Amino acid sequence: MKFVKPFQHFLKYQLEAILDFMYPNLCPSCGLKTDSDQDLFCLKCRLMTTPTDLHHYDKNEFTRHFDGRVNIAAGAALYYYVSGGITASMIELIKYRDRKDLAFQLGINYGLKLKDSIHFHDCELIVPVPLHPLRLKERGYNQSEFFAKGLSESMGIDLQAQNMIRTSHTHSQTSKDRQQRIQNIQGVFQLVNPQVFNKRHILLVDDVLTTGATLESCALEIQRAEPASIRMATIAMGY
Numbered sequence: 001m002k003f004v005k006p007f008q009h010f011l012k013y014q015l016e017a018i019l020d021f022m023y024p025n026l027c028p029s030c031g032l033k034t035d036s037d038q039d040l041f042c043l044k045c046r047l048m049t050t051p052t053d054l055h056h057y058d059k060n061e062f063t064r065h066f067d068g069r070v071n072i073a074a075g076a077a078l079y080y081y082v083s084g085g086i087t088a089s090m091i092e093l094i095k096y097r098d099r100k101d102l103a104f105q106l107g108i109n110y111g112l113k114l115k116d117s118i119h120f121h122d123c124e125l126i127v128p129v130p131l132h133p134l135r136l137k138e139r140g141y142n143q144s145e146f147f148a149k150g151l152s153e154s155m156g157i158d159l160q161a162q163n164m165i166r167t168s169h170t171h172s173q174t175s176k177d178r179q180q181r182i183q184n185i186q187g188v189f190q191l192v193n194p195q196v197f198n199k200r201h202i203l204l205v206d207d208v209l210t211t212g213a214t215l216e217s218c219a220l221e222i223q224r225a226e227p228a229s230i231r232m233a234t235i236a237m238g239y
């Protein structure tokens with residue numbers, strides 16, 4: 001039965017071709033078919049994103065946002081955020097178009113990088129910035145939690161999404177300056193059980209770093225639990 005193996009091979013090839021035709025991997029940014037199933041975006045869009053590579057440095061432009069405000073051991077973002085760019089449309093999809101799968105996939109991708117970084121590899125608990133229950137109900141999901149889930153999966157680190165809660169519903173931060181944002185968000189987060197974070201290496205996760213007011217407020221609350229360290233990671237950050 002010499003022909004069996006080539007025949008099986010042929011069948012497999014046919015099946016893959018049919019599946020690829022029915023369920024092609026589409027680039028979430030431009031909608032075109034991607035060239036491989038390993039990459040989330042097509043080559044053209046990948047070339048237009050700007051990875052920060054800040055996870056290679058313990059002191060960098062991400063951590064500088066928190067200098068003299070809250071003590072963090074490391075901080076990094078996957079991409080730079082350029083208004084009108086690919087990363088901006090990606091964040092738009094994640095926050096407002098139900099593309100939580102995209103947040104999760106970016107978490108998987110970034111986790112593979114962070115796992116190999118000396119500044120992140122020993123994190124023990126991943127904590128997403130929580131949404132207020134009203135906002136959660138409105139959106140249906142917490143985008144930062146899906147990013148955190150992806151990180152948790154590829155880094156092999158536990159996700160702890162229930163221990164920090166958001167106690168008040170802040171209004172849009174976009175029209176406020178940094179000082180106003182900080183005042184607006186102070187005391188908004190609360191730990192349910194501080195013991196859970198005590199002496200642990202915490203990786204605090206959000207979608208975008210803008211002024212840093214939200215992450216700072218969360219980190220200050222986590223600090224009260226006396227963790228071993230606090231690191232931060234986001235999908236994107238401004239230049």
Ligand SMILES: [Zn+2]
Nearest residue numbers: 027030042045
């Ligand atoms: Zn594309």
